[in-house]
Amino acid sequence: MAGGVCIADCQYWETYLGMHCRLHELRNRERISVSAASKYLSNLVYSYKGMGLSMGTMICGWDKTGPAVFYVDSDGTRLKGDLFSVGSGSTFAYGVLDQGYHWDLSDEEAQELGRRSIYAAGHRDAFSGNTCNLYHVKEDGWKFIGNYDISKMHYEGPGNVPGAPGGGYGYDLRVEGRSSANPPPVAATA
Amino acid sequence: METSFAITGKGYLIMAADTTAARSIVKMKIDEDKIKTLSPHLLMAYSGEPGDTVQFAEYVERNIRLYQIRNLYPLRPAAAASWIRRALAESLRSRKPYSVNLLLGGYDTATHDPHLYWVDYLGTMAEVPFAAHGYGSYFALSLLDRYHNPEATLEEGLDTLRRCLDEVAKRLVVSPGKYKVKIVDKDGVREIEL
Amino acid sequence: MTQPVQQAFNPYTENGGTILAIAGADFSVIAGDTRQSEGYSIQTRYAPKVFRLTDKATLAVNGFAADGNMFVKKVRQRLEWYRHAHAKDMPIRAIARLIQTMLYARRFFPYYVYNILGGIEEDGTGAVYSFDPVGSYEREACRAAGAAQSLVQPFLDNQIYFKNQTPAPGTSFPKHLPLFTVLPLVIDSFTSATERHIEVGDGLEIYVVLAKNSDSLQGLQAIGGIQEVTANTDGERTFVIRRDLKKD
Numbered sequence: 001m002a003g004g005v006c007i008a009d010c011q012y013w014e015t016y017l018g019m020h021c022r023l024h025e026l027r028n029r030e031r032i033s034v035s036a037a038s039k040y041l042s043n044l045v046y047s048y049k050g051m052g053l054s055m056g057t058m059i060c061g062w063d064k065t066g067p068a069v070f071y072v073d074s075d076g077t078r079l080k081g082d083l084f085s086v087g088s089g090s091t092f093a094y095g096v097l098d099q100g101y102h103w104d105l106s107d108e109e110a111q112e113l114g115r116r117s118i119y120a121a122g123h124r125d126a127f128s129g130n131t132c133n134l135y136h137v138k139e140d141g142w143k144f145i146g147n148y149d150i151s152k153m154h155y156e157g158p159g160n161v162p163g164a165p166g167g168g169y170g171y172d173l174r175v176e177g178r179s180s181a182n183p184p185p186v187a188a189t190a
Numbered sequence: 191m192e193t194s195f196a197i198t199g200k201g202y203l204i205m206a207a208d209t210t211a212a213r214s215i216v217k218m219k220i221d222e223d224k225i226k227t228l229s230p231h232l233l234m235a236y237s238g239e240p241g242d243t244v245q246f247a248e249y250v251e252r253n254i255r256l257y258q259i260r261n262l263y264p265l266r267p268a269a270a271a272s273w274i275r276r277a278l279a280e281s282l283r284s285r286k287p288y289s290v291n292l293l294l295g296g297y298d299t300a301t302h303d304p305h306l307y308w309v310d311y312l313g314t315m316a317e318v319p320f321a322a323h324g325y326g327s328y329f330a331l332s333l334l335d336r337y338h339n340p341e342a343t344l345e346e347g348l349d350t351l352r353r354c355l356d357e358v359a360k361r362l363v364v365s366p367g368k369y370k371v372k373i374v375d376k377d378g379v380r381e382i383e384l
Numbered sequence: 385m386t387q388p389v390q391q392a393f394n395p396y397t398e399n400g401g402t403i404l405a406i407a408g409a410d411f412s413v414i415a416g417d418t419r420q421s422e423g424y425s426i427q428t429r430y431a432p433k434v435f436r437l438t439d440k441a442t443l444a445v446n447g448f449a450a451d452g453n454m455f456v457k458k459v460r461q462r463l464e465w466y467r468h469a470h471a472k473d474m475p476i477r478a479i480a481r482l483i484q485t486m487l488y489a490r491r492f493f494p495y496y497v498y499n500i501l502g503g504i505e506e507d508g509t510g511a512v513y514s515f516d517p518v519g520s521y522e523r524e525a526c527r528a529a530g531a532a533q534s535l536v537q538p539f540l541d542n543q544i545y546f547k548n549q550t551p552a553p554g555t556s557f558p559k560h561l562p563l564f565t566v567l568p569l570v571i572d573s574f575t576s577a578t579e580r581h582i583e584v585g586d587g588l589e590i591y592v593v594l595a596k597n598s599d600s601l602q603g604l605q606a607i608g609g610i611q612e613v614t615a616n617t618d619g620e621r622t623f624v625i626r627r628d629l630k631k632d
Contacts, residue, residue: 008520012488046241050286051492071218076241079211079219091216 006054009074013055017041034061038070038078046076056086062139089121089128096120108163111136111145115158119169122150191364192237193326194224195354196293196306197338198319199347202375203295203304206351206384207235208326208366223370228254229264230378232296234274237323238311239289246281246288250274267296267305271315279313287311291323297374304374322354329361330354344373352384396448396496397422400583402530403433403444404573405502406544407510409560410595414442414502414512415570416530417578417629418587420449429586429631436613437463438473440620441503442591443483446530447517448496455495459483476503480513480521487519494518498529504620508595510560525560532577532584539576543569563592563600567607571627578629585632590625 020040024032032040038059045053053074060069071079071086083101085093096117105113115134122129132153134145148158154170167173194207211219225235226247232254236247253273258264265273271294281288294307308314308321320334337350351371359365372381403416416433419426434444435456443459445452462482466474474482480501487495499515514527526544528536541547546557561569570590577584594600596619604610604623613622 006518008488008491008516008518011520012484012491042241046245049241073213073240075239076245077211077213077218078244079222081219084218094216 009053009055010057013041013044014057017044031063033063033065034059034068034070035063035065035080037061038072042072042076042078045072045074048074049076056090058084058086060137062137062141067137085117085121087121087128089125092124092128093117093121106163107136107138111161112163112165115148115153115161115164116169119148119150119153123154123169191325191362191366192224193322193324193358193362193366194235194237194293195322195326195330195351196235196295196320197334197347197351198295198304198306198340199342199344200340201297201302201304202344202347202373203233203297203306204344204347204351204371204373205233205235205293205295206355206369206371207237207293208324209368209370210366211240213240220367225370225372226251227372227379228270229258229296231299231374232264232267232270232294233372233374233379234295235293235323236290238291242288243290246277246290250277253277266298266300267294267307268298268317270294270296271305271307271309271317275307275309275313275315278309278311282311282313293321293323295374297376299376302376325362325364326354326358326366329357333357344375348382348384355384396451398447398531399427399449399452400531401433401446402528402532402536402574402577402581402584403446403498403500404526404528404536404540404570405444405500405512405514406526406540406566406570407502407512407524407560408563408566408600410504410508410510410598411563411566411600412442412502412504412510412512412593413563413566413570413590414444414500414593415574415588415590416444416446417574417584418589419583419585419629421583424582426586432589434589434591435460436591436622437479438503439614439622440473440593441476441479441501442593442622444500444502444529446498446500451495452497455486455497455499458486462486475506476501476511476513477505477523479503480523483513483515484519484521487515487517491518500527500529502591503593504595510593510595528573532581535577535580536573539573540569563604564602564606567592567604567625574629585629588625588627588629590627592623592625594621594623596620 021032021037055074057072058069059072069081069084071084085097100113111134115132118132129150132148132150136143136145155168157166157168158164192208196205205225207224209221210217211222225233228234228251236243254265254270289311291311292309294309297304306318306321308316308318319340320338322330333354337353355369371384372379400421401417401419405414414434418430418432420428420431433446434442436442445456463474483499494517496517501513503511505511512524512527513521514524515521526540528540551557574588607625610623610625613624
């Protein structure tokens, strides 16, 4: 789950949600579904509507129905989808994410796309950045992939990780040695 | 911008609503279904304040279902519309009103005719032969005044709906991309690709 | 005709001052100046902002003094109840979570204070937790807050995290600094803030919390005016250093 905007709201209510997911597990001898967990949060923030809570979240997981991603925000919106980005830098992340996304991404390709998209947001948005955490959720639960320094990704790339092209993500590095100049052909001199 | 239309014709009703869910300048989703099937012969298109819309629609859905379970028959369109309008009107006079606009379309199996109700968040209700909500309405209503035919066949009705959507696509700056179209008639509800 | 007049009562004010805390490998330093002001007036030259909570936790509170004092009072009350119920002191990570829930309970009428909690973790490492007024928190190695945060934090980033510095070839920067390096950094932070910020000055209180059997004690000998606050010397030990700052 990822949070944005007002840190305390996200930190507090996400902890609270985690607590109730655990209670669901203890009471029902079964993990809560992604749909139910997200609805728990959306109903909760909806009860505070108009009082100034500010959150944008994504609840991601794997249950009996397979993989699922839900977008839940503080005006009570809850959307099921397979691609979301949230926060002040989300537009920049979408730019990279949408263009690189297709349903058949391999694990490594998906991780690289996520990393590259957050780099884009961290690079272009003043309120995003520093480092990026990457998680991967599969049938057997979530796995922490790594923490990546945005500046390091800019200059040196994410390091030796599967899926990365090698080298920095920065524009200057990507276009090094290329030129848009188009001079007319020089007449052959005798 | 959110837009929805509904048209009645001979023995049927067509309802269309755009499928985008937007937040500020971002489209968060492009295939969101904003038309709920409340009962076998009743449709409801909803739009308005994010959060309120789905909460209110699910509240209505469950109460209409409850009536059916208790009484073994569903509410007829006029009765359902009255109940829903009343729910909005009472909400308007509460501390936190629902800001939701609706189009309610149903087929009355007792009288064999379609009914359409235009309802807004203030609890205003009107029974009409065709209706629209959102910016699309500024283009579609005049068009429907000119082209709507209460005796149109389903194909003709769909042609008229197509005219509406094409006009909105042509003239509205922030026109929606895709629409979901549903039909209700004597056979119940079905979804079609336009 | 007279225009309608909107009246509002503002229950908050800012009382200036600055606090900071730095975590070491087996110690933690929590410091704050003692000036309390409102606008251009000094209300008092000695109003402590750093408070000892337990043998291994010390809390610094900055912002609106009335809220700050009330908040510390309520935290201490909760810690006392915990002692009565469990016959031990609350661990620092639990105190941090307690502070979050206490602050967030007032989400819609907040305590207008920035908190920094310093002390020793259960595993014996030095810890610093910093909070915003509604309870968002994070464990860090160092943090400054208050009136001169914008002066002190960049200095700490440079001297503690070695930000914008490159290590000499073949070397690397230390993860934790020793106490005898940290204390002069704290003192310099406050003398500098006093020079450049009108709301900082008068006095300085530095609390040092040492882990069990810490050998950082050596670093303390050189500092004048040091005083031990803890009664027993076999567990975590807390010391306080009081110094004068310029009073203009």
